[in-house]
Amino acid sequence: MPELPHSATRVASQAQPVVPQDRPAGASARMDAKTRIRLRIAAFAGADYAVNVLILFCYAAVGTISYQVPWQIFGLSLLANAAFLGSIASGLSRRLPDPSLTAPQVAAACGVNMVALTLAPQIGYMFVINVFVPLCYGSLYFERRAFLLAWVLLTAAVGLALWSTGFHLGMALSRPEEKLLFLINVAVVLGRFLAINAEVSRLRAGLHQRNKALAEATARLEHLATRDELTGLPNRREALRVLRAECERADRNGSRLCVAMVDADHFKHINDQHGHHTGDDVLRELSGALQAALRTADHVFRYGGEEFLVLLVDCDAADPLAPVERARAAVAAHPWDRLVRGLRVTVSIGSAQRQPHEAVEQVLRRADAALYEAKTQGRNRVQLAR
Numbered sequence: 001m002p003e004l005p006h007s008a009t010r011v012a013s014q015a016q017p018v019v020p021q022d023r024p025a026g027a028s029a030r031m032d033a034k035t036r037i038r039l040r041i042a043a044f045a046g047a048d049y050a051v052n053v054l055i056l057f058c059y060a061a062v063g064t065i066s067y068q069v070p071w072q073i074f075g076l077s078l079l080a081n082a083a084f085l086g087s088i089a090s091g092l093s094r095r096l097p098d099p100s101l102t103a104p105q106v107a108a109a110c111g112v113n114m115v116a117l118t119l120a121p122q123i124g125y126m127f128v129i130n131v132f133v134p135l136c137y138g139s140l141y142f143e144r145r146a147f148l149l150a151w152v153l154l155t156a157a158v159g160l161a162l163w164s165t166g167f168h169l170g171m172a173l174s175r176p177e178e179k180l181l182f183l184i185n186v187a188v189v190l191g192r193f194l195a196i197n198a199e200v201s202r203l204r205a206g207l208h209q210r211n212k213a214l215a216e217a218t219a220r221l222e223h224l225a226t227r228d229e230l231t232g233l234p235n236r237r238e239a240l241r242v243l244r245a246e247c248e249r250a251d252r253n254g255s256r257l258c259v260a261m262v263d264a265d266h267f268k269h270i271n272d273q274h275g276h277h278t279g280d281d282v283l284r285e286l287s288g289a290l291q292a293a294l295r296t297a298d299h300v301f302r303y304g305g306e307e308f309l310v311l312l313v314d315c316d317a318a319d320p321l322a323p324v325e326r327a328r329a330a331v332a333a334h335p336w337d338r339l340v341r342g343l344r345v346t347v348s349i350g351s352a353q354r355q356p357h358e359a360v361e362q363v364l365r366r367a368d369a370a371l372y373e374a375k376t377q378g379r380n381r382v383q384l385a386r
């Protein structure tokens with residue numbers, strides 16, 4: 001069952017079903033707050049019983065029914081409401097699967113109305129109308145099976161009450177005061193439906209809010225899971241996902257892909273000489289320089305440490321080295337002086353043109369081997385994979 005709504009306290013149905021579900025163990029402050037809400041709702045249910053009893057006293061006052069009826073209903077309502085308040089206040093209800101006592105409170109409200117129907121069948125329609133309110137409120141929280149059960153039981157209870165009166169169901173409307181009392185009762189019932197409607201709106205707004213927060217949290221998590229925090233580039237996990245997707249696409253439409261491993265030269269030296277902070281700045285600028293040198297359709301990923309992976313889509317088979325050579329030259333020509341005077345940063349690149357249907361792991365292995373060659377041959381160069 002959902003969390004107990006605060007505004008549920010405003011719902012003026014007869015026995016208010018309350019909602020929070022917690023376990024008996026550990027009476028934390030949070031549970032105490034829930035208990036307070038449950039108590040408040042049960043108290044409002046009590047006030048609701050009082051309104052019904054008052055209407056019955058009015059009927060007795062105008063002579064439609066005997067005074068015995070409101071007194072008996074008053075006693076019964078008091079008993080039921082006191083039992084609910086007592087078991088919620090004492091913490092007894094927390095030992096139950098439904099600590100809000102939603103179903104028992106709905107059942108009690110319907111039961112009191114059915115007893116009233118048997119005691120005063122001459123205004124019996126009023127009690128039949130009244131039972132819609134607690135049942136409707138319960139339906140907000142009941143699962144389908146529970147609601148079906150409530151439906152069957154209530155129908156049986158109405159049938160039983162009618163049978164006990166010999167099916168003498170009536171509505172006293174002959175005198176003006178009876179007409180007025182009937183209208184008052186209808187107004188009270190409709191008011192209760194309005195309160196239920198407010199409750200539905202509140203639950204819906206809460207749900208909408210929670211869905212929105214969940215969608216935002218999911219997007220944030222997704223971003224964190226696929227992005228490198230330092231450079232803002234997509235990370236290695238995302239690189240492999242995109243690479244697989246692009247390979248499938250290339251195989252479908254017969255286009256070519258180039259995979260290039262880009263590694264900063266002597267980066268350890270930069271860190272050692274200028275500090276990790278500068279090293280981080282270099283990585284950030286490096287990612288920007290690589291992106292600026294490539295087409296927007298191409299991808300740059302931070303593959304790890306000082307290593308980047310570049311994925312060139314629709315790569316020109318005639319000159320697969322041209323774009324990566326452009327990227328290398330752009331990095332070498334970048335105004336690194338802006339970071340630290342005299343700073344020079346270059347990259348070595350191993351580039352592999354993917355063969356049709358070549359496995360992702362294989363093309364990455366070839367690009368990595370080419371990068372190793374570029375490093376051993378003196379760095380600041382591009383090596384095409386074999």
Ligand SMILES: Nc1nc2c(ncn2[C@@H]2O[C@H](COP(=O)(O)OP(=O)(O)OP(=O)(O)O)[C@@H](O)[C@H]2O)c(=O)[nH]1
Nearest residue numbers: 263264265266267268269271276279280305306375
């Ligand atoms: N500042 C900074 N340094 C990093 C980061 N990730 C990796 N490094 C450093 O990058 C350095 C890489 O060093 P090496 O693997 O020896 O490579 P290298 O010094 O670039 O040498 P070559 O690749 O052979 O040219 C290590 O000192 C890592 O600590 C990072 O996010 N920030």
